[in-house]
Amino acid sequence: MKLSEIMKEKTSKSFDLTLNSGMYIQEISKEEINLCSQESIGIVKDSGEIIGEINTEQLKFIKSNYDKWNTSMILNNIEEAVIALDKTGRIFYANKMYSVILGVPRAKVLGKFIQEIEADASIINVLKTGKPLFRNNQRIKSVDKYVSVKIYPFYEEGEISGAYSIFNDITEIQNLNREVTRINNVADEYSRQNRAHQELRKLNVIGEDRHYLDLISKAMVAAPTDVSVLIRGENGVGKEIFAKLIHKNSLRKDKPLISVNCAAIPENLIESELFGYEEGAFTGASKKGKVGKFKLADGGTLFLDEIGDMPLILQSKLLRVLQEGEIEPIGGKKSIKVDVRIIAATNQPLEKMIEKRQFRQDLYYRLNAITFFVPALHDRGNDVILLANFFLNKFNEEYAKDLVLSREVYELFLDYQWPGNVRELINCLKFSVILCSRNRITMEDLPPNIRNYKQIDNPNMHGKTSSQEISEMNLKERLKQYEKQIILDTLKICDGNKQKTTERLGISKRTLYRKLEE
Numbered sequence: 001m002k003l004s005e006i007m008k009e010k011t012s013k014s015f016d017l018t019l020n021s022g023m024y025i026q027e028i029s030k031e032e033i034n035l036c037s038q039e040s041i042g043i044v045k046d047s048g049e050i051i052g053e054i055n056t057e058q059l060k061f062i063k064s065n066y067d068k069w070n071t072s073m074i075l076n077n078i079e080e081a082v083i084a085l086d087k088t089g090r091i092f093y094a095n096k097m098y099s100v101i102l103g104v105p106r107a108k109v110l111g112k113f114i115q116e117i118e119a120d121a122s123i124i125n126v127l128k129t130g131k132p133l134f135r136n137n138q139r140i141k142s143v144d145k146y147v148s149v150k151i152y153p154f155y156e157e158g159e160i161s162g163a164y165s166i167f168n169d170i171t172e173i174q175n176l177n178r179e180v181t182r183i184n185n186v187a188d189e190y191s192r193q194n195r196a197h198q199e200l201r202k203l204n205v206i207g208e209d210r211h212y213l214d215l216i217s218k219a220m221v222a223a224p225t226d227v228s229v230l231i232r233g234e235n236g237v238g239k240e241i242f243a244k245l246i247h248k249n250s251l252r253k254d255k256p257l258i259s260v261n262c263a264a265i266p267e268n269l270i271e272s273e274l275f276g277y278e279e280g281a282f283t284g285a286s287k288k289g290k291v292g293k294f295k296l297a298d299g300g301t302l303f304l305d306e307i308g309d310m311p312l313i314l315q316s317k318l319l320r321v322l323q324e325g326e327i328e329p330i331g332g333k334k335s336i337k338v339d340v341r342i343i344a345a346t347n348q349p350l351e352k353m354i355e356k357r358q359f360r361q362d363l364y365y366r367l368n369a370i371t372f373f374v375p376a377l378h379d380r381g382n383d384v385i386l387l388a389n390f391f392l393n394k395f396n397e398e399y400a401k402d403l404v405l406s407r408e409v410y411e412l413f414l415d416y417q418w419p420g421n422v423r424e425l426i427n428c429l430k431f432s433v434i435l436c437s438r439n440r441i442t443m444e445d446l447p448p449n450i451r452n453y454k455q456i457d458n459p460n461m462h463g464k465t466s467s468q469e470i471s472e473m474n475l476k477e478r479l480k481q482y483e484k485q486i487i488l489d490t491l492k493i494c495d496g497n498k499q500k501t502t503e504r505l506g507i508s509k510r511t512l513y514r515k516l517e518e
């Protein structure tokens with residue numbers, strides 16, 4: 001007979017001992033001893049299951065500590081909180097740590113339903129599914145704490161009879177982790193910006209504004225990918241310099257970067273400029289023929305500035321070249337393979353132009369795999385001061401001067417809108433350095449349109465002050481100032497479209513460009 005069978009049959013016993021731990025010790029008789037090991041005097045049961053035999057020595061120890069050692073004492077001395085529920089969700093046990101972690105006296109939860117305490121507690125789900133659940137990072141909403149939790153179901157005769165949960169407080173670790181992540185992000189951001197900063201310095205590009213540096217670091221990521229890039233932004237913000245930066249950081253950096261200003265070339269010449277022509281292709285063509293910009297840029301990058309000004313018919317041709325990677329020079333009989341990365345730039349609202357059928361949608365999608373918006377100078381905070389100092393030094397050197405800028409000039413620079421952006425700032429400094437005859441550039445040394453911008457920008461100020469200021473200018477200065485204002489206003493009305501601006505003003509594109517440069 002097996003020991004377990006003897007135990008089942010056994011009725012008379014000289015001692016039975018239920019321990020506080022829930023274990024049960026039952027004596028075995030002298031006759032039964034033979035079935036067990038020689039020194040066994042009792043067997044131990046836990047939850048009705050026989051778990052082994054004990055000898056006299058063991059029994060003595062257990063008896064002497066009968067009151068001292070119990071399950072509750074153990075569970076109250078661990079770092080984890082323990083809570084146990086019956087199958088209806090009613091709490092029948094919670095250890096000390098439970099109230100330490102959750103800040104709730106145990107008396108308040110014992111006998112309560114978990115559903116009332118934490119309606120979406122995970123343990124409710126375990127009661128429903130009978131499946132254990134482990135979570136490393138569980139938030140307890142009612143106390144705003146994070147815990148690492150293990151929940152197990154209890155089974156009795158194959159049925160779920162309850163569940164218990166063991167969890168420890170990881171709120172501090174969680175906060176620490178979050179802080180570490182935050183610090184890492186800051187460090188990443190810092191090193192990205194630092195790298196962007198170094199790249200800028202290499203090319204003498206000035207800028208420390210956070211958004212500007214962010215844009216540069218994104219461009220650094222896009223640079224080696226070889227995708228087409230569309231650069232957008234107002235006149236003179238530095239779109240071309242941005243294109244250079246991308247090229248210099250691309251895999252094509254040792255090959256040429258060729259720039260074409262689609263607005264500055266007369267319409268009938270753009271095609272030959274881009275694709276070249278064979279000898280004698282048309283009347284007036286050079287005898288030797290002409291190599292187009294696409295061919296010149298082979299292996300490198302082609303920068304198509306003012307792409308919005310490209311005539312529709314050429315847009316189709318450009319699209320074909322981009323799709324097929326081949327050009328066909330004017331008058332040529334065969335196509336030539338070219339490997340060119342395109343970076344295009346514009347100040348025009350291409351989306352509106354697509355609606356008006358002035359720009360091809362398919363070309364638009366082909367060009368703007370990635371778009372970068374270069375912010376206006378006025379929106380770059382202190383960068384205007386950095387740029388002003390950089391160009392002041394440059395022109396001081398160039399014109400052998402040692403000028404400084406006065407405080408009110410700096411203040412004006414920060415306040416002024418700079419419609420012509422960095423280019424306008426450069427021209428302003430060049431003008432002032434050349435004309436200043438003292439050692440400090442003050443308001444009087446600035447170009448009149450900048451010095452008097454408040455009067456010019458604000459029509460209400462055209463009264464007394466304005467006429468007084470304007471009367472201080474000579475005729476040439478006054479005419480220049482009005483001319484500039486007319487050009488900028490017309491550009492604004494035409495949404496930056498230079499073709500339309502020239503048509504409205506009745507001037508050639510070249511003249512417009514020269515005047516914008518001025």
Ligand SMILES: Nc1ncnc2c1ncn2[C@@H]1O[C@H](COP(=O)(O)OP(=O)(O)OP(=O)(O)O)[C@@H](O)[C@H]1O
Nearest residue numbers: 204205206207234235236237238239240241422423
């Ligand atoms: N961050 C900068 N640091 C130094 N120089 C700059 C910076 N941005 C622009 N510039 C200078 O400003 C002038 C105008 O820049 P750029 O030609 O790149 O502008 P753009 O946006 O392409 O102009 P447009 O719209 O007329 O084509 C150039 O001389 C350029 O070198």
